[in-house]
Amino acid sequence: xxxxxxxxxxxxxxxxxxxxxxxxxxxxxxxxxxxxxxxxxxxxxxxxxxxxxxxxxxxxxxxxxxxxxxxxxxxxxxxxxxxxxxxxxxxxxxxxxxxxxxxxxxxxxxxxxxxxxxxxxxxxxxxxxxxxxxxxxxxxxxxxxxxxxxxxxxxxxxxxxxxxxxxxxxxxxxxxxxxxxxxxxxxxxxxxxxxxxxxxxxxxxxxxxxxxxxxxxxxxxxxxxxxxxxxxxxxxxxxxxxxxxxxxxxxxxxxxxxxxxxxxxxxxxxxxxxxxxxxxxxxxxxxxxxxxxxxxxxxxxxxxxx
Ligand SMILES: [Ca+2]
Ligand SMILES: [Ca+2]
Ligand SMILES: [Ca+2]
Numbered sequence: 001x002x003x004x005x006x007x008x009x010x011x012x013x014x015x016x017x018x019x020x021x022x023x024x025x026x027x028x029x030x031x032x033x034x035x036x037x038x039x040x041x042x043x044x045x046x047x048x049x050x051x052x053x054x055x056x057x058x059x060x061x062x063x064x065x066x067x068x069x070x071x072x073x074x075x076x077x078x079x080x081x082x083x084x085x086x087x088x089x090x091x092x093x094x095x096x097x098x099x100x101x102x103x104x105x106x107x108x109x110x111x112x113x114x115x116x117x118x119x120x121x122x123x124x125x126x127x128x129x130x131x132x133x134x135x136x137x138x139x140x141x142x143x144x145x146x147x148x149x150x151x152x153x154x155x156x157x158x159x160x161x162x163x164x165x166x167x168x169x170x171x172x173x174x175x176x177x178x179x180x181x182x183x184x185x186x187x188x189x190x191x192x193x194x195x196x197x198x199x200x201x202x203x204x205x206x207x208x209x210x211x212x213x214x215x216x217x218x219x220x221x222x223x224x225x226x227x228x229x230x231x232x233x234x235x236x237x238x239x240x241x242x243x244x245x246x247x248x249x250x251x252x253x254x255x256x257x258x259x260x261x262x263x264x265x266x267x268x269x270x271x272x273x274x275x276x277x278x279x280x281x282x283x284x285x286x287x288x289x290x291x292x293x294x295x296x297x298x299x300x301x302x303x304x305x306x
Pocket of ligand 3: 188
Protein backbone atom coordinates (compact mmCIF):
# COMPACT_ATOMS: atom_id res chain seq x y z
CA UNK A 1 0.00 0.00 0.00
CA UNK A 2 2.83 2.37 1.01
CA UNK A 3 4.58 1.59 -2.29
CA UNK A 4 1.44 2.40 -4.24
CA UNK A 5 1.04 5.72 -2.40
CA UNK A 6 4.62 6.71 -3.19
CA UNK A 7 4.10 5.78 -6.82
CA UNK A 8 0.98 7.93 -6.91
CA UNK A 9 2.91 10.79 -5.28
CA UNK A 10 5.56 10.57 -7.97
CA UNK A 11 2.94 10.61 -10.71
CA UNK A 12 1.33 13.63 -9.02
CA UNK A 13 4.68 15.43 -8.80
CA UNK A 14 5.44 14.68 -12.46
CA UNK A 15 2.01 16.00 -13.47
CA UNK A 16 2.62 19.16 -11.44
CA UNK A 17 6.03 19.59 -13.04
CA UNK A 18 4.50 19.05 -16.48
CA UNK A 19 1.86 21.71 -15.78
CA UNK A 20 4.56 24.16 -14.63
CA UNK A 21 6.60 23.54 -17.79
CA UNK A 22 3.52 23.98 -19.94
CA UNK A 23 2.73 27.25 -18.16
CA UNK A 24 6.32 28.43 -18.66
CA UNK A 25 6.12 27.61 -22.37
CA UNK A 26 2.74 29.32 -22.79
CA UNK A 27 4.11 32.35 -20.91
CA UNK A 28 7.15 32.48 -23.21
CA UNK A 29 5.01 32.18 -26.34
CA UNK A 30 2.77 34.98 -25.05
CA UNK A 31 5.88 37.09 -24.35
CA UNK A 32 7.00 36.37 -27.92
CA UNK A 33 3.83 37.95 -29.28
CA UNK A 34 4.27 41.13 -27.24
CA UNK A 35 6.39 43.65 -29.08
CA UNK A 36 9.22 45.03 -26.96
CA UNK A 37 10.50 48.51 -27.77
CA UNK A 38 14.01 47.30 -28.45
CA UNK A 39 16.22 44.26 -27.96
CA UNK A 40 18.86 46.14 -25.94
CA UNK A 41 21.18 43.87 -24.06
CA UNK A 42 20.24 40.75 -25.98
CA UNK A 43 23.28 40.54 -28.27
CA UNK A 44 26.86 41.80 -28.43
CA UNK A 45 29.03 41.52 -31.54
CA UNK A 46 32.79 41.63 -30.96
CA UNK A 47 34.53 42.59 -34.21
CA UNK A 48 38.05 41.19 -34.57
CA UNK A 49 40.42 42.52 -37.24
CA UNK A 50 43.63 40.78 -38.30
CA UNK A 51 45.95 43.71 -39.10
CA UNK A 52 48.85 41.69 -40.55
CA UNK A 53 50.39 42.83 -43.84
CA UNK A 54 48.53 40.37 -46.05
CA UNK A 55 45.27 42.05 -45.01
CA UNK A 56 46.24 45.33 -46.74
CA UNK A 57 44.39 44.35 -49.95
CA UNK A 58 41.30 43.26 -47.94
CA UNK A 59 41.12 45.71 -45.04
CA UNK A 60 38.97 48.39 -46.71
CA UNK A 61 36.33 45.86 -47.76
CA UNK A 62 36.32 44.32 -44.25
CA UNK A 63 35.93 47.79 -42.69
CA UNK A 64 33.03 48.61 -45.01
CA UNK A 65 31.27 45.32 -44.24
CA UNK A 66 31.65 45.80 -40.47
CA UNK A 67 30.51 49.43 -40.54
CA UNK A 68 27.48 48.75 -42.76
CA UNK A 69 26.51 45.76 -40.59
CA UNK A 70 26.72 48.03 -37.51
CA UNK A 71 24.41 50.50 -39.30
CA UNK A 72 21.84 47.72 -39.79
CA UNK A 73 22.06 46.24 -36.28
CA UNK A 74 22.69 49.28 -34.03
CA UNK A 75 19.14 50.72 -34.40
CA UNK A 76 17.85 47.31 -33.24
CA UNK A 77 19.71 47.58 -29.93
CA UNK A 78 22.67 45.28 -30.71
CA UNK A 79 25.89 46.13 -28.80
CA UNK A 80 29.38 46.21 -30.31
CA UNK A 81 33.01 45.95 -29.26
CA UNK A 82 36.35 45.82 -31.10
CA UNK A 83 39.52 43.73 -30.93
CA UNK A 84 42.55 43.85 -33.25
CA UNK A 85 45.72 41.78 -33.50
CA UNK A 86 48.78 41.25 -35.65
CA UNK A 87 50.99 38.48 -34.22
CA UNK A 88 53.54 38.00 -31.42
CA UNK A 89 56.54 40.26 -32.22
CA UNK A 90 59.14 37.51 -31.65
CA UNK A 91 61.00 34.61 -33.21
CA UNK A 92 59.92 31.11 -32.08
CA UNK A 93 61.30 27.61 -32.61
CA UNK A 94 58.89 25.03 -31.15
CA UNK A 95 56.88 21.91 -32.12
CA UNK A 96 58.57 21.50 -35.50
CA UNK A 97 58.16 25.08 -36.69
CA UNK A 98 60.70 27.91 -36.54
CA UNK A 99 59.96 31.42 -37.78
CA UNK A 100 59.54 35.09 -36.91
CA UNK A 101 55.86 35.50 -36.04
CA UNK A 102 55.80 39.31 -36.09
CA UNK A 103 58.16 42.26 -36.08
CA UNK A 104 58.67 45.13 -33.64
CA UNK A 105 55.48 47.18 -33.35
CA UNK A 106 53.27 44.13 -33.94
CA UNK A 107 51.13 42.87 -31.07
CA UNK A 108 49.26 39.67 -30.19
CA UNK A 109 45.96 41.08 -28.88
CA UNK A 110 44.35 44.44 -28.24
CA UNK A 111 40.88 45.16 -26.87
CA UNK A 112 40.01 48.61 -28.21
CA UNK A 113 36.37 48.71 -27.10
CA UNK A 114 34.33 46.48 -24.74
CA UNK A 115 30.73 45.46 -25.48
CA UNK A 116 28.33 48.37 -25.36
CA UNK A 117 30.68 51.05 -26.70
CA UNK A 118 28.87 53.74 -28.70
CA UNK A 119 28.49 52.31 -32.24
CA UNK A 120 29.74 55.60 -33.75
CA UNK A 121 32.94 55.36 -31.68
CA UNK A 122 33.46 51.72 -32.77
CA UNK A 123 32.98 52.74 -36.43
CA UNK A 124 35.48 55.62 -36.05
CA UNK A 125 38.13 53.31 -34.62
CA UNK A 126 37.48 50.78 -37.42
CA UNK A 127 37.94 53.61 -39.93
CA UNK A 128 41.37 54.41 -38.52
CA UNK A 129 42.74 50.84 -38.53
CA UNK A 130 45.88 50.23 -40.60
CA UNK A 131 47.89 47.07 -41.33
CA UNK A 132 51.25 46.29 -39.76
CA UNK A 133 53.63 43.37 -40.46
CA UNK A 134 52.80 39.95 -38.97
CA UNK A 135 55.98 38.48 -40.57
CA UNK A 136 55.30 34.75 -41.17
CA UNK A 137 52.06 33.67 -42.84
CA UNK A 138 50.16 32.16 -39.87
CA UNK A 139 48.77 34.62 -37.27
CA UNK A 140 47.63 34.22 -33.67
CA UNK A 141 43.93 33.56 -34.33
CA UNK A 142 43.70 31.00 -31.51
CA UNK A 143 44.77 33.67 -28.99
CA UNK A 144 41.79 35.84 -30.01
CA UNK A 145 39.44 32.91 -29.33
CA UNK A 146 41.13 32.38 -25.95
CA UNK A 147 40.61 36.04 -25.00
CA UNK A 148 36.95 35.95 -26.05
CA UNK A 149 36.52 33.49 -23.17
CA UNK A 150 39.12 34.82 -20.73
CA UNK A 151 39.31 38.62 -21.01
CA UNK A 152 36.85 39.98 -18.40
CA UNK A 153 37.22 43.50 -19.84
CA UNK A 154 35.20 42.47 -22.90
CA UNK A 155 32.09 42.79 -20.70
CA UNK A 156 29.86 40.44 -22.70
CA UNK A 157 26.13 41.18 -22.60
CA UNK A 158 23.38 38.87 -23.88
CA UNK A 159 24.09 36.52 -26.81
CA UNK A 160 27.85 36.45 -27.52
CA UNK A 161 28.80 36.83 -31.19
CA UNK A 162 32.34 37.23 -32.55
CA UNK A 163 33.12 38.10 -36.18
CA UNK A 164 36.79 37.75 -37.12
CA UNK A 165 38.23 39.09 -40.39
CA UNK A 166 41.40 37.23 -41.39
CA UNK A 167 43.16 35.76 -44.41
CA UNK A 168 45.58 33.17 -43.02
CA UNK A 169 45.94 30.08 -40.86
CA UNK A 170 46.38 29.99 -37.11
CA UNK A 171 49.57 29.03 -35.32
CA UNK A 172 48.84 25.44 -34.32
CA UNK A 173 51.24 22.61 -33.47
CA UNK A 174 48.63 20.09 -34.69
CA UNK A 175 47.85 21.78 -38.00
CA UNK A 176 46.88 19.10 -40.54
CA UNK A 177 49.59 19.07 -43.20
CA UNK A 178 52.27 20.32 -40.82
CA UNK A 179 52.84 22.39 -37.69
CA UNK A 180 52.44 26.17 -38.02
CA UNK A 181 54.02 26.69 -34.60
CA UNK A 182 52.68 27.08 -31.09
CA UNK A 183 50.45 29.94 -30.01
CA UNK A 184 52.53 31.08 -27.01
CA UNK A 185 49.65 32.69 -25.10
CA UNK A 186 49.71 35.64 -22.71
CA UNK A 187 53.28 35.09 -21.48
CA UNK A 188 54.50 35.08 -25.12
CA UNK A 189 56.68 31.99 -24.47
CA UNK A 190 56.14 28.54 -26.04
CA UNK A 191 56.11 25.27 -24.12
CA UNK A 192 54.22 26.11 -20.93
CA UNK A 193 50.74 25.97 -19.44
CA UNK A 194 49.37 29.16 -20.96
CA UNK A 195 50.04 28.19 -24.59
CA UNK A 196 46.83 28.27 -26.60
CA UNK A 197 45.74 25.21 -28.59
CA UNK A 198 43.38 26.08 -31.46
CA UNK A 199 41.10 23.09 -30.92
CA UNK A 200 40.87 23.64 -27.15
CA UNK A 201 40.17 27.35 -27.71
CA UNK A 202 37.31 26.52 -30.11
CA UNK A 203 35.81 23.96 -27.70
CA UNK A 204 36.11 26.47 -24.84
CA UNK A 205 34.24 29.08 -26.89
CA UNK A 206 31.48 26.51 -27.45
CA UNK A 207 31.30 25.75 -23.71
CA UNK A 208 30.96 29.49 -23.01
CA UNK A 209 28.25 29.78 -25.67
CA UNK A 210 30.26 32.16 -27.85
CA UNK A 211 29.39 32.00 -31.57
CA UNK A 212 32.46 32.57 -33.69
CA UNK A 213 32.40 33.45 -37.39
CA UNK A 214 35.65 33.60 -39.38
CA UNK A 215 35.34 35.79 -42.47
CA UNK A 216 37.94 35.32 -45.15
CA UNK A 217 38.28 37.64 -48.16
CA UNK A 218 38.47 35.08 -50.97
CA UNK A 219 40.54 36.61 -53.76
CA UNK A 220 44.02 35.16 -54.25
CA UNK A 221 44.83 31.44 -54.50
CA UNK A 222 46.36 31.68 -51.02
CA UNK A 223 43.09 33.17 -49.66
CA UNK A 224 41.07 30.37 -51.27
CA UNK A 225 43.39 27.78 -49.72
CA UNK A 226 43.04 29.41 -46.30
CA UNK A 227 39.27 29.60 -46.67
CA UNK A 228 39.11 25.89 -47.51
CA UNK A 229 40.95 25.15 -44.26
CA UNK A 230 38.68 27.30 -42.08
CA UNK A 231 35.55 26.02 -43.79
CA UNK A 232 36.54 22.38 -43.20
CA UNK A 233 37.68 23.09 -39.66
CA UNK A 234 34.54 25.06 -38.75
CA UNK A 235 32.27 22.37 -40.20
CA UNK A 236 33.33 20.02 -37.40
CA UNK A 237 32.69 22.44 -34.54
CA UNK A 238 29.52 23.56 -32.83
CA UNK A 239 29.10 27.37 -32.70
CA UNK A 240 31.81 28.06 -35.27
CA UNK A 241 31.49 28.85 -38.96
CA UNK A 242 33.55 30.26 -41.81
CA UNK A 243 32.22 32.60 -44.47
CA UNK A 244 33.80 34.25 -47.49
CA UNK A 245 33.58 38.05 -47.62
CA UNK A 246 32.97 37.81 -51.37
CA UNK A 247 29.78 35.85 -50.73
CA UNK A 248 28.46 37.92 -47.82
CA UNK A 249 26.78 41.31 -48.05
CA UNK A 250 26.38 43.40 -44.85
CA UNK A 251 22.65 42.55 -44.92
CA UNK A 252 23.43 38.83 -45.04
CA UNK A 253 26.03 39.15 -42.29
CA UNK A 254 23.51 40.99 -40.09
CA UNK A 255 20.98 38.21 -40.74
CA UNK A 256 23.62 35.56 -39.99
CA UNK A 257 24.44 37.22 -36.63
CA UNK A 258 20.76 37.44 -35.67
CA UNK A 259 20.23 33.81 -36.58
CA UNK A 260 23.16 32.71 -34.39
CA UNK A 261 21.97 34.94 -31.53
CA UNK A 262 18.68 33.08 -31.31
CA UNK A 263 20.25 29.63 -31.39
CA UNK A 264 19.99 28.99 -35.12
CA UNK A 265 16.32 29.96 -35.44
CA UNK A 266 15.60 32.06 -38.51
CA UNK A 267 14.20 35.45 -37.49
CA UNK A 268 13.42 38.06 -40.17
CA UNK A 269 15.50 41.18 -39.64
CA UNK A 270 12.41 43.44 -39.42
CA UNK A 271 11.18 41.28 -36.53
CA UNK A 272 14.40 41.79 -34.60
CA UNK A 273 12.57 43.86 -31.99
CA UNK A 274 11.02 40.55 -30.94
CA UNK A 275 14.41 38.97 -30.34
CA UNK A 276 14.49 39.30 -26.55
CA UNK A 277 11.39 37.12 -25.99
CA UNK A 278 12.59 34.65 -28.64
CA UNK A 279 15.81 34.24 -26.68
CA UNK A 280 13.72 33.92 -23.50
CA UNK A 281 11.71 31.17 -25.19
CA UNK A 282 14.83 29.31 -26.34
CA UNK A 283 16.36 29.59 -22.85
CA UNK A 284 13.12 28.44 -21.21
CA UNK A 285 12.97 25.35 -23.42
CA UNK A 286 16.61 24.58 -22.63
CA UNK A 287 16.09 25.10 -18.88
CA UNK A 288 12.80 23.15 -18.94
CA UNK A 289 14.41 20.24 -20.79
CA UNK A 290 17.32 20.18 -18.32
CA UNK A 291 14.95 20.42 -15.33
CA UNK A 292 12.83 17.55 -16.66
CA UNK A 293 15.92 15.40 -17.19
CA UNK A 294 17.23 16.08 -13.67
CA UNK A 295 13.80 15.46 -12.13
CA UNK A 296 13.32 12.20 -14.06
CA UNK A 297 16.77 11.05 -12.92
CA UNK A 298 15.94 11.84 -9.28
CA UNK A 299 12.64 9.94 -9.50
CA UNK A 300 14.46 6.98 -11.08
CA UNK A 301 17.14 7.04 -8.36
CA UNK A 302 14.47 7.12 -5.63
CA UNK A 303 12.77 4.13 -7.29
CA UNK A 304 16.04 2.20 -7.44
CA UNK A 305 16.69 2.89 -3.73
CA UNK A 306 13.37 1.24 -2.87
CA1 LIG B 1 45.01 39.34 -48.32
CA1 LIG C 1 52.69 35.90 -38.42
CA1 LIG D 1 53.05 30.33 -23.10
